[in-house]
Amino acid sequence: MKVSMSVNGKQVSGDAEPRTLLVHFLRDTLGLTGTHVGCESSYCGACTISLDGKAVLSCTMLAAQADGADITTVEGLASNGELHPVQEGFWERHGLQCGFCTPGMIMSAVTLLEENPEPSEDEIRQGIEGNLCRCTGYHNIVRAIEYAGAKMRGEEPAPAEWENA
Amino acid sequence: MSSTSVLGGVVRRREDPALIQGRGRYTDDVKLAATAHVAFVRSPYAHAQVGSVDTSAAAAMEGVLAVYTAADTDHLGPLIAQVPVGALRPLLNSGTVKHVGEAVAMVVAEDPYVAKDAADAVEVDYDPLPAVVDLKHSLSDEVPVHEGASNTLISWVGPFGADEAALAELQQGIEAAKQRDDAVVVSQEMTNQRLIPVPIEPRSVMADYQAGYDRFDIYSSTQIPSALAGAIGKYFGMSMNQVTVKAMEVGGGFGCKLNVYNDEVLVAFASKHLGRPVKWTETRREAANSTIQGRGWVATATVTGTEDGEILGFELEGIADMGAYSQNFTVAIPFLGLFVGSGQYGFPTYWKMDCVTTHTMTTDAYRGAGRPEAAYYLERIIDMYARRIGMDPADVRRKNYISSSEFPGAVSPMGFPMDTGDYATNLDAALETAGWSDLLAERDAARAEGRYVGVGLATYVEVCGFGPSGLVDLGFSWAEYQMPSAFNGSSLVRVHPDGSATVSIGTGPSGQGHQTTWAQIVGDGLGLDVERIRVIHGDTEEAPPSIGTFGSRSAAVDGAACYEATGKVRAKAARIAAHMLEASEEDIEFADGGAHVAGAPDSSVSWGEIAACAYQPHRLPEGLEGGLEAHAIFSPGNATWPFGTHIAVVEVDPDTGDVDLLRYIGMDDCGNVISPMIVDGQIHGGIAQGIGQAMFEDAVYDADGNLLSGSLVDYILPTASDLPSFELDRTVTPTDVNPLGVKGIGEAGTIGSAHTVVNAVVDALEPLGVTHIDMPLRPRRVWQAIQDARA
Numbered sequence: 001m002k003v004s005m006s007v008n009g010k011q012v013s014g015d016a017e018p019r020t021l022l023v024h025f026l027r028d029t030l031g032l033t034g035t036h037v038g039c040e041s042s043y044c045g046a047c048t049i050s051l052d053g054k055a056v057l058s059c060t061m062l063a064a065q066a067d068g069a070d071i072t073t074v075e076g077l078a079s080n081g082e083l084h085p086v087q088e089g090f091w092e093r094h095g096l097q098c099g100f101c102t103p104g105m106i107m108s109a110v111t112l113l114e115e116n117p118e119p120s121e122d123e124i125r126q127g128i129e130g131n132l133c134r135c136t137g138y139h140n141i142v143r144a145i146e147y148a149g150a151k152m153r154g155e156e157p158a159p160a161e162w163e164n165a
Numbered sequence: 166m167s168s169t170s171v172l173g174g175v176v177r178r179r180e181d182p183a184l185i186q187g188r189g190r191y192t193d194d195v196k197l198a199a200t201a202h203v204a205f206v207r208s209p210y211a212h213a214q215v216g217s218v219d220t221s222a223a224a225a226m227e228g229v230l231a232v233y234t235a236a237d238t239d240h241l242g243p244l245i246a247q248v249p250v251g252a253l254r255p256l257l258n259s260g261t262v263k264h265v266g267e268a269v270a271m272v273v274a275e276d277p278y279v280a281k282d283a284a285d286a287v288e289v290d291y292d293p294l295p296a297v298v299d300l301k302h303s304l305s306d307e308v309p310v311h312e313g314a315s316n317t318l319i320s321w322v323g324p325f326g327a328d329e330a331a332l333a334e335l336q337q338g339i340e341a342a343k344q345r346d347d348a349v350v351v352s353q354e355m356t357n358q359r360l361i362p363v364p365i366e367p368r369s370v371m372a373d374y375q376a377g378y379d380r381f382d383i384y385s386s387t388q389i390p391s392a393l394a395g396a397i398g399k400y401f402g403m404s405m406n407q408v409t410v411k412a413m414e415v416g417g418g419f420g421c422k423l424n425v426y427n428d429e430v431l432v433a434f435a436s437k438h439l440g441r442p443v444k445w446t447e448t449r450r451e452a453a454n455s456t457i458q459g460r461g462w463v464a465t466a467t468v469t470g471t472e473d474g475e476i477l478g479f480e481l482e483g484i485a486d487m488g489a490y491s492q493n494f495t496v497a498i499p500f501l502g503l504f505v506g507s508g509q510y511g512f513p514t515y516w517k518m519d520c521v522t523t524h525t526m527t528t529d530a531y532r533g534a535g536r537p538e539a540a541y542y543l544e545r546i547i548d549m550y551a552r553r554i555g556m557d558p559a560d561v562r563r564k565n566y567i568s569s570s571e572f573p574g575a576v577s578p579m580g581f582p583m584d585t586g587d588y589a590t591n592l593d594a595a596l597e598t599a600g601w602s603d604l605l606a607e608r609d610a611a612r613a614e615g616r617y618v619g620v621g622l623a624t625y626v627e628v629c630g631f632g633p634s635g636l637v638d639l640g641f642s643w644a645e646y647q648m649p650s651a652f653n654g655s656s657l658v659r660v661h662p663d664g665s666a667t668v669s670i671g672t673g674p675s676g677q678g679h680q681t682t683w684a685q686i687v688g689d690g691l692g693l694d695v696e697r698i699r700v701i702h703g704d705t706e707e708a709p710p711s712i713g714t715f716g717s718r719s720a721a722v723d724g725a726a727c728y729e730a731t732g733k734v735r736a737k738a739a740r741i742a743a744h745m746l747e748a749s750e751e752d753i754e755f756a757d758g759g760a761h762v763a764g765a766p767d768s769s770v771s772w773g774e775i776a777a778c779a780y781q782p783h784r785l786p787e788g789l790e791g792g793l794e795a796h797a798i799f800s801p802g803n804a805t806w807p808f809g810t811h812i813a814v815v816e817v818d819p820d821t822g823d824v825d826l827l828r829y830i831g832m833d834d835c836g837n838v839i840s841p842m843i844v845d846g847q848i849h850g851g852i853a854q855g856i857g858q859a860m861f862e863d864a865v866y867d868a869d870g871n872l873l874s875g876s877l878v879d880y881i882l883p884t885a886s887d888l889p890s891f892e893l894d895r896t897v898t899p900t901d902v903n904p905l906g907v908k909g910i911g912e913a914g915t916i917g918s919a920h921t922v923v924n925a926v927v928d929a930l931e932p933l934g935v936t937h938i939d940m941p942l943r944p945r946r947v948w949q950a951i952q953d954a955r956a
């Protein structure tokens with residue numbers, strides 16, 4: 001069957017079997033391999049994308065269910081060569097090591113900050129509870145999201161811990 | 166926070182721009198035309214005789230290219246193990262399967278969905294047999310895992326190198342101490358449970374056999390590309406130069422991606438057989454039941470000491486679970502524990518671990534690999550002893566440390582020379598940072614209010630960054646994979662004619678930031694901006710022979726090789742620059758992208774100009790060869806021995822057994838630090854995995870050998886809301902075994918943390934009389950311990 005949707009601001013369409021998962025459609029049909037598969041069973045969050053403004057797990061949806069949807073993946077976050085503040089935060093605050101959880105983590109953080117522009121540390125931690133990271137112990141992911149939040153509010157982010165000598 | 170880098174300055178990671186924009190390339194992202202896809206048929210039984218394997222229905226399905234069974238692949242032989250003690254894994258098994266998840270058949274199809282359907286359509290008859298899962302049961306040899314063989318593969322006894330007479334004398338000495346009037350003997354059996362490594366990226370491999378050239382390109386999420394290349398060469402009768410292995414981005418490894426796996430060999434086999442690229446990516450369930458697991462010890466730790474805190478002897482006796490087959494290092498993992506069996510202490514230590522097989526997946530190196538287990542037993546029992554004699558746990562430790570005055574030249578009671586150490590300074594720094602006496606006072610105040618707050622402390626020493634090269638003679642080479650040594654670093658630094666540089670290196674990082682760190686080392690040595698330096702790693706075609714990333718070795722061993730190769734390039738460039746500037750070689754300094762005469766910054770040449778000269782031999786000084794590159798193999802004089810002190814504060818809800826981790830303080834010492842940012846990140850992740858073991862994670866097999874925690878629903882990983890922000894600082898005791906003075910840091914966090922948390926929880930429950938709870942400290946187990954103590 002044919003499915004069409006808007007992905008990262010572009011109208012796209014492609015063939016999908018009725019059982020094709022959305023994440024496979026994005027990765028294999030559209031070649032957008034930034035969205036990762038960590039478990040295919042809705043527990044790790046690596047496949048998180050934004051669909052009609054909400055963070056959703058693209059491994060728990062069929063491509064067919066996304067017909068007509070408006071999707072943003074991690075590839076679509078930066079605009080005109082400018083990183084999204086959340087991407088910048090992850091870079092500036094060492095919010096990633098292996099980077100495998102990162103696209104999903106960033107997508108969740110974007111939604112989190114859209115819904116709550118000034119989250120406390122606890123709110124950040126709860127907001128990314130559905131995204132597992134095995135590398136960072138979440139410490140610098142929290143710092144990265146704090147950095148992004150400050151930037152998005154037009155404030156000066158707190159200095160990096162390693163600059164605090 | 167000490168932010169001093171030996172190289173000066175923090176550099177944002179160079180690998181990040183691709184990764185934060187979804188443009189990193191992991192193995193499963195590679196697309197080659199006409200790629201076929203694999204699914205495996207795996208045993209649902211822990212121990213069973215395989216009867217018929219009927220592949221006809223699967224083979225007849227549309228889109229299925231081949232269905233392979235053991236009959237097709239047995240000629241290749243079993244899976245190569247680096248320490249081949251015990252039975253080796255058949256690539257596919259049509260005889261007696263030995264664990265749930267063992268591969269019986271392999272399906273290759275045009276499409277991954279079709280491959281899975283076809284795997285379901287393969288009909289296998291199994292005749293189930295009794296399984297051995299319990300370690301004590303295995304030790305009894307009542308049910309052999311492998312017919313006709315003892316379940317005990319090897320027993321590691323320490324101190325290392327002690328003969329029977331020396332061991333007997335040691336044991337008699339400890340026995341005599343137990344008879345002293347003032348002797349306090351504390352003993353506890355404890356489980357250090359099995360864990361599943363769970364990198365978030367599942368393992369993935371793609372093989373592309375090119376018949377026209379008779380060569381393989383293999384893409385794999387491996388930590389050791391060269392080992393896989395060597396193995397593939399052996400299996401298919403090819404030279405090392407006919408096989409290229411590329412590990413691109415690797416999404417976490419933690420040791421489980423340093424094995425060569427049967428699936429990698431099988432995918433290569435299928436590619437060669439079918440003449441097209443073949444790819445397989447494991448499912449999360451396969452990651453649980455057919456990628457190696459870690460830990461899995463049951464042991465009794467005993468401390469004998471005096472009433473005033475002098476420890477007279479430590480004994481550890483136990484059993485370690487090897488699973489069904491030996492893979493890469495399997496039986497050697499407890500031996501790594503033996504290395505640090507006496508920790509940073511000087512007391513006599515007797516240590517014995519029996520390595521037994523069970524009908525479960527193989528165990529092997531998981532972050533820390535033997536050292537977290539060894540540290541756990543030691544640090545738990547010392548804590549129990551401190552409690553028994555009513556002494557501050559920090560004071561007991563300090564009293565028994567190997568003194569800093571014994572370095573250099575200290576030899577641990579286990580018989581190993583140690584590089585550098587200053588344990589008391591590190592402990593005191595941790596106590597100061599944490600505000601130790603205030604913490605204890607706050608705990609006591611909380612207790613007075615009826616709250617169950619606990620403070621836990623533990624210290625550790627680890628051993629990593631292995632050399633010296635001579636360890637090869639103990640059997641720890643990489644020879645089975647055609648690599649002569651596992652103990653050298655190797656790096657090639659090349660300056661291109663335009664003055665940019667490339668570092669080629671055999672490390673296989675999975676998040677450690679080598680793109681950044683190697684460029685920093687080379688850039689610092691050449692006075693060249695890191696932006697002008699490209700790092701190529703994880704690619705056997707580009708890298709000089711080397712052995713990947715594991716055992717917290719990369720910075721101390723391969724980083725040192727980068728440093729030395731850079732030194733060689735700089736020395737040659739200095740001769741060229743001196744010639745060009747008509748100055749003396751000794752006066753040449755490198756900075757700002759070129760060389761200048763000391764004290765005369767205007768008398769300078771850029772790296773581009775030096776390189777242009779280097780590639781025109783007629784312009785070079787007499788006797789100098791053309792070109793501007795150097796290779797260095799670095800062989801360290803010893804392993805490195807990082808150490809540290811961790812402190813945790815917890816509160817336990819006595820009604821639910823819920824443990825709330827309130828604070829976590831780490832004071833680690835990994836010698837000099839190249840990037841404080843990356844080092845702290847490694848510690849964060851390591852601590853999180855140790856806390857994961859302490860509080861959540863458990864690879865549970867039932868008595869029949871079924872894996873009950875094969876998905877992320879039942880194998881519980883810490884989430885962001887389970888953990889606090891970590892409070893880190895460091896002491897700096899440089900090593901003398903490499904020119905950078907750096908020790909390893911990849912595993913330290915894990916080695917220091919699990920017991921710290923358990924010590925804290927037991928401290929919280931001290932008023933109830935709880936003395937020990939086995940990990941993981943999930944609410945139910947903690948609640949039960951509280952009920953038992955109250956009963």
Ligand code: FES
Nearest residue numbers: 038039040045059
């Ligand atoms: S891949 Fe979708 S939640 Fe893990």
Ligand code: FES
Nearest residue numbers: 097101133134135
């Ligand atoms: S950075 Fe590796 S899983 Fe999060």
